[in-house]
Amino acid sequence: MTDNTRVSRRNLVTGALLASTALVPAAALAQKAAPGGATSGKASGKLWTAEYWAQKPSGADAVKLNMFRKRATAPKAGEKPLPVLFLIHGSSNSSRTSFDLATPGHGEYSVMNVFANWGYDVWTMDHENYGRSTHRDSTNSDIASGAEDIKAGMQVIVKETGAQKAHIFGESSGAIRAGLYASMEPQHVDRLVLGAFTYKGDNSPTLAERGKQLEFYKTHNRRLRDRTMIRSIFTRDKPGTSDAALGDILADEELKFGDQTPTGTYLDMTSKLPLVDPKKVLCPVQLIRGEYDGIATMADLMDFFNQLPNGDRQFAVLPGMAHSVVFGINRQVYWHSMHGFLSQPKGTAS
Numbered sequence: 001m002t003d004n005t006r007v008s009r010r011n012l013v014t015g016a017l018l019a020s021t022a023l024v025p026a027a028a029l030a031q032k033a034a035p036g037g038a039t040s041g042k043a044s045g046k047l048w049t050a051e052y053w054a055q056k057p058s059g060a061d062a063v064k065l066n067m068f069r070k071r072a073t074a075p076k077a078g079e080k081p082l083p084v085l086f087l088i089h090g091s092s093n094s095s096r097t098s099f100d101l102a103t104p105g106h107g108e109y110s111v112m113n114v115f116a117n118w119g120y121d122v123w124t125m126d127h128e129n130y131g132r133s134t135h136r137d138s139t140n141s142d143i144a145s146g147a148e149d150i151k152a153g154m155q156v157i158v159k160e161t162g163a164q165k166a167h168i169f170g171e172s173s174g175a176i177r178a179g180l181y182a183s184m185e186p187q188h189v190d191r192l193v194l195g196a197f198t199y200k201g202d203n204s205p206t207l208a209e210r211g212k213q214l215e216f217y218k219t220h221n222r223r224l225r226d227r228t229m230i231r232s233i234f235t236r237d238k239p240g241t242s243d244a245a246l247g248d249i250l251a252d253e254e255l256k257f258g259d260q261t262p263t264g265t266y267l268d269m270t271s272k273l274p275l276v277d278p279k280k281v282l283c284p285v286q287l288i289r290g291e292y293d294g295i296a297t298m299a300d301l302m303d304f305f306n307q308l309p310n311g312d313r314q315f316a317v318l319p320g321m322a323h324s325v326v327f328g329i330n331r332q333v334y335w336h337s338m339h340g341f342l343s344q345p346k347g348t349a350s
Contacts, residue, residue: 094131290321
């Protein structure tokens with residue numbers, strides 16, 4: 001048996017494709033928290049929430065990064081830390097619209113609500129130039145900058161929770177940010193989930209289309225992100241895999257921060273891939289890909305998966321899903337898949 005055959009057979013076991021719909025959505029919908037600088041916690045529906053600020057050095061100026069936290073109950077002195085889940089947003093939208101969007105009449109879409117109700121201490125953060133965080137016209141918020149943002153955010157999480165490690169989930173360019181961070185500070189990463197991740201971007205129809213604007217990305221730090229663009233997120237890969245009404249709900253919230261968003265991740269993904277070395281990602285990893293994802297191909301992701309050094313790894317392909325698994329009609333499958341990976345018992349080393 002050749003080495004390649006051994007690797008292939010091992011991958012078929014450890015990378016089994018996951019598909020399940022047997023999941024009851026979280027019952028409680030937490031109310032949306034108002035923006036502000038207060039760090040004190042408060043009850044929000046049945047969940048406890050708090051807001052924090054991380055700080056990232058940048059020459060003479062400090063960049064302030066807005067963080068938001070949800071858990072089932074208020075933290076108490078001396079208690080054992082809950083498992084921490086840190087959610088990393090993608091290129092076009094900020095953290096709370098990505099992971100804590102209220103969608104009355106359309107079901108539960110808040111990843112923060114779902115996992116807080118399952119017993120996690122859930123955090124998210126606006127990257128520089130997104131949402132409530134510091135905006136600077138001189139920067140484009142590329143992947144490297146995003147990894148530094150996560151580093152600053154983790155310092156707050158460690159201080160506030162007492163936990164030295166967090167589970168991290170990133171979607172799309174957020175997954176690339178999260179993967180890069182995991183290679184930088186492995187001591188702070190428990191389990192890593194990369195949703196809609198892109199490795200080299202080979203044969204990607206979406207990236208090929210974006211590449212036509214490469215010169216623009218090189219010379220501009222902002223691109224248009226209007227209502228039409230936000231709506232396209234839900235129809236780009238395969239109409240019907242998401243509720244199209246969410247486009248306007250998301251746009252109503254996100255456009256409060258303006259119709260421009262950074263170009264850095266688009267520049268990186270169309271001209272600088274790969275940005276994450278799989279051999280340097282030492283923690284357990286789960287790759288999650290929607291069946292109809294138009295950015296990362298199966299071959300691209302399997303190439304990354306095959307090089308991961310940790311035998312504790314999974315590759316989940318979710319049926320009826322496109323690029324954004326967070327906003328898919330079958331999002332319960334994503335919740336179930338990630339929760340199963342994060343709560344997996346530790347095996348005995350052989």
